[in-house]
Amino acid sequence: MLAYTAKRLLTLIPTLLAASILVFLFVHLIPGDPAAILLGDTATPEEVAQLSAEMGFDRPLYVQYFIWLGNVLQGDLGTSIFFRQPVLSVIGSGAETSILLASMTMIWIILIGLPIGILSATKQGTWIDQITSSGAMLAASIPTFWLGLYLIMIFSVTLGWFPSSGFPSLSDHGGITNLRYLLLPSLTLAAPNAALIVRLVRASMLDVSREDHVRTARAKGLHPTRVAIKHIFRNALIAVAAAFGFTFAALISEAVVTETVFSLPGIGRLVVQSILRRDYPVIQGVILVIVVLYMVVNLAVDLAYARLDPRVSLK
Amino acid sequence: MALLEVQDLEIAVRTKGKLLPVVQGVSFDVDDNETLGIVGESGCGKSLTALAIMGLLGGTTVRITGGNIRFDGMDLLTLSDGERRSIMGNRMAMIFQEPMTSLNPVYRIGDQIIENIRQHQKMTNAQARDRAVELLSLVRIPNPSERVDSFPHQMSGGQRQRVMIAMALSCDPKLLIADEPTTALDVTVQKEVLDLMADLQTRMGTAIVLISHDLGVISETCDKVAVMYRGRVVEAAATENLFTELAHPYTRGLLNSIPVVDSDVDWLEAIPGRVPTLEEELTGCAFHPRCALVTKLCATTVPQEIEYKPGHSVRCHFSGKVAP
Ligand SMILES: Nc1ncnc2c1ncn2[C@@H]1O[C@H](COP(=O)(O)OP(=O)(O)O)[C@@H](O)[C@H]1O
Numbered sequence: 001m002l003a004y005t006a007k008r009l010l011t012l013i014p015t016l017l018a019a020s021i022l023v024f025l026f027v028h029l030i031p032g033d034p035a036a037i038l039l040g041d042t043a044t045p046e047e048v049a050q051l052s053a054e055m056g057f058d059r060p061l062y063v064q065y066f067i068w069l070g071n072v073l074q075g076d077l078g079t080s081i082f083f084r085q086p087v088l089s090v091i092g093s094g095a096e097t098s099i100l101l102a103s104m105t106m107i108w109i110i111l112i113g114l115p116i117g118i119l120s121a122t123k124q125g126t127w128i129d130q131i132t133s134s135g136a137m138l139a140a141s142i143p144t145f146w147l148g149l150y151l152i153m154i155f156s157v158t159l160g161w162f163p164s165s166g167f168p169s170l171s172d173h174g175g176i177t178n179l180r181y182l183l184l185p186s187l188t189l190a191a192p193n194a195a196l197i198v199r200l201v202r203a204s205m206l207d208v209s210r211e212d213h214v215r216t217a218r219a220k221g222l223h224p225t226r227v228a229i230k231h232i233f234r235n236a237l238i239a240v241a242a243a244f245g246f247t248f249a250a251l252i253s254e255a256v257v258t259e260t261v262f263s264l265p266g267i268g269r270l271v272v273q274s275i276l277r278r279d280y281p282v283i284q285g286v287i288l289v290i291v292v293l294y295m296v297v298n299l300a301v302d303l304a305y306a307r308l309d310p311r312v313s314l315k
Numbered sequence: 316m317a318l319l320e321v322q323d324l325e326i327a328v329r330t331k332g333k334l335l336p337v338v339q340g341v342s343f344d345v346d347d348n349e350t351l352g353i354v355g356e357s358g359c360g361k362s363l364t365a366l367a368i369m370g371l372l373g374g375t376t377v378r379i380t381g382g383n384i385r386f387d388g389m390d391l392l393t394l395s396d397g398e399r400r401s402i403m404g405n406r407m408a409m410i411f412q413e414p415m416t417s418l419n420p421v422y423r424i425g426d427q428i429i430e431n432i433r434q435h436q437k438m439t440n441a442q443a444r445d446r447a448v449e450l451l452s453l454v455r456i457p458n459p460s461e462r463v464d465s466f467p468h469q470m471s472g473g474q475r476q477r478v479m480i481a482m483a484l485s486c487d488p489k490l491l492i493a494d495e496p497t498t499a500l501d502v503t504v505q506k507e508v509l510d511l512m513a514d515l516q517t518r519m520g521t522a523i524v525l526i527s528h529d530l531g532v533i534s535e536t537c538d539k540v541a542v543m544y545r546g547r548v549v550e551a552a553a554t555e556n557l558f559t560e561l562a563h564p565y566t567r568g569l570l571n572s573i574p575v576v577d578s579d580v581d582w583l584e585a586i587p588g589r590v591p592t593l594e595e596e597l598t599g600c601a602f603h604p605r606c607a608l609v610t611k612l613c614a615t616t617v618p619q620e621i622e623y624k625p626g627h628s629v630r631c632h633f634s635g636k637v638a639p
């Protein structure tokens with residue numbers, strides 16, 4: 001397992017290099033002088049010329065790339081034009097919110113998606129299946145921003161149960177109870193993805209239930225619930241685990257919308273604001289972080305896959 | 316009273332809103348320590364009959380629509396689900412045609428056997444594991460104490476079928492149903508598995524229902540034979556009598572299609588045509604479109620079961636005319 005993990009990490013290097021080239025070129029592919037772009041519309045020609053020299057924009061592109069890459073490897077992602085701060089610390093300030101939001105969302109997806117998917121599959125064709133299946137269809141097709149606004153209207157405005165926006169840090173006054181700020185956003189974010197998992201669990205369980213070894217399990221005289229969980233669901237989980245990688249990709253783009261709707265000080269909102277402010281170094285930095293995260297998640301999915309299916313050889 | 320008594324079993328399949336009969340009026344008995352062979356081409360209803368006995372028909376498309384199944388003095392069709400499950404894998408066990416796919420790919424074979432044992436017997440995991448190793452050596456798996464931790468994909472088809480046999484025998488069943496247990500295996504492995512089953516039967520006294528489309532396999536291993544064609548038993552007799560007093564043209568055809576060793580031709584005079592599908596409407600004897608002895612009567616009237624000789628029943632209007 002360890003050797004396999006190390007090997008997989010090594011294979012990530014070329015992908016990461018390719019991604020880093022794309023991210024680096026991002027600023028240079030926008031037509032115009034990169035220094036002018038970085039400084040925005042209001043900059044004077046003198047300021048542009050000064051920054052150009054400072055950043056080495058007059059040197060050959062590949063030299064610039066290697067200098068940039070060297071800085072990135074040392075944790076220097078550049079300086080935010082808007083905040084006048086290192087990009088890494090700007091991203092870091094949004095990290096707490098985004099990580100907590102993502103974790104709560106993942107918990108909801110698992111707590112809601114798996115049991116309802118199992119229920120829907122084991123009660124196939126009954127009214128329970130009809131309700132859960134159409135519920136999942138609905139949840140998967142509601143746009144994130146609309147669901148978010150709807151939840152705010154019901155639970156914040158009308159009932160007043162949960163706050164509608166913002167998120168004070170867990171280290172602020174309120175401590176762990178501040179998580180209630182993330183309840184509605186995480187549910188909003190979880191809904192379409194949990195629905196996806198429900199449909200996936202249901203479909204893979206129905207597939208597995210037609211396999212011969214399930215008949216063997218029933219022939220042992222096992223209770224139907226045990227057959228459903230230990231035999232059908234356990235095998236269906238292999239396909240479901242593979243889908244968690246895709247869910248993560250969907251989660252990132254939906255998180256941008258959700259953080260904006262709920263005014264959460266996370267990385268998603270930072271991206272939106274940075275695009276509006278043309279704060280390119282920050283955008284570059286966030287993209288780089290997301291690429292790395294995405295690869296780590298996919299590696300984790302692969303490892304989980306190998307754990308779940310003994311037929312996958314770790315070579 | 317026999318260990319297993321099947322009486323007038325009727326099974327129907329629901330297709331496009333219609334209930335089509337797939338098994339009709341099937342009856343047979345199996346005594347303790349006896350082997351009944353059920354033989355017939357593919358699609359004749361052998362597997363459905365076996366699944367009905369075992370209690371695995373569950374589902375809405377295939378249903379038992381009539382008849383009785385008595386096992387060990389119990390009327391199986393009136394038992395509750397729980398009572399039925401306490402018999403399955405315990406006093407009655409089954410092995411299947413597909414050894415490659417009949418074991419759960421994600422669990423070690425030992426754990427799959429242990430699951431069966433602990434479902435029906437009060438044993439600790441360690442005790443059940445010892446028993447699993449013992450069973451594996453009983454079915455002649457080499458190195459059983461190591462192989463108990465193998466996953467199914469690490470074993471050959473023949474070994475997997477042995478594991479299935481070990482699992483089926485784990486609670487000392489009175490009846491073992493084997494649905495084409497060797498069809499998917501190589502010829503040499505086939506013989507080993509059949510010998511193993513026969514050997515275990517003499518040791519443990521288990522009754523066996525052995526299903527096959529190969530009359531050769533049946534003739535070597537069974538005390539008596541029921542020949543099925545399109546959902547009905549068309550001929551039934553003790554094995555030795557079936558071959559000497561053979562009375563149904565379908566049985567004749569099956570016998571002719573046993574491959575002859577040391578011959579250039581593999582299949583002698585196989586029966587022309589194929590088993591009609593469920594959807595095909597048929598009048599009279601279901602075999603008449605393929606029968607060499609067919610007359611007008613065969614096309615219009617279903618032959619009744621007659622006692623051709625003592626202990627030898629047959630469904631054919633011309634049962635005396637088939638050369639044994
Ligand atoms: N689940 C099912 N749904 C519909 N038809 C079925 C089903 N199972 C079996 N059949 C049909 O019933 C007939 C008998 O099947 P089976 O008992 O499997 O035959 P055998 O084991 O003798 O080859 C076949 O024509 C088959 O197509």
Ligand SMILES: [Mg+2]
Nearest residue numbers: 358361362495
């Ligand atoms: Mg069959």
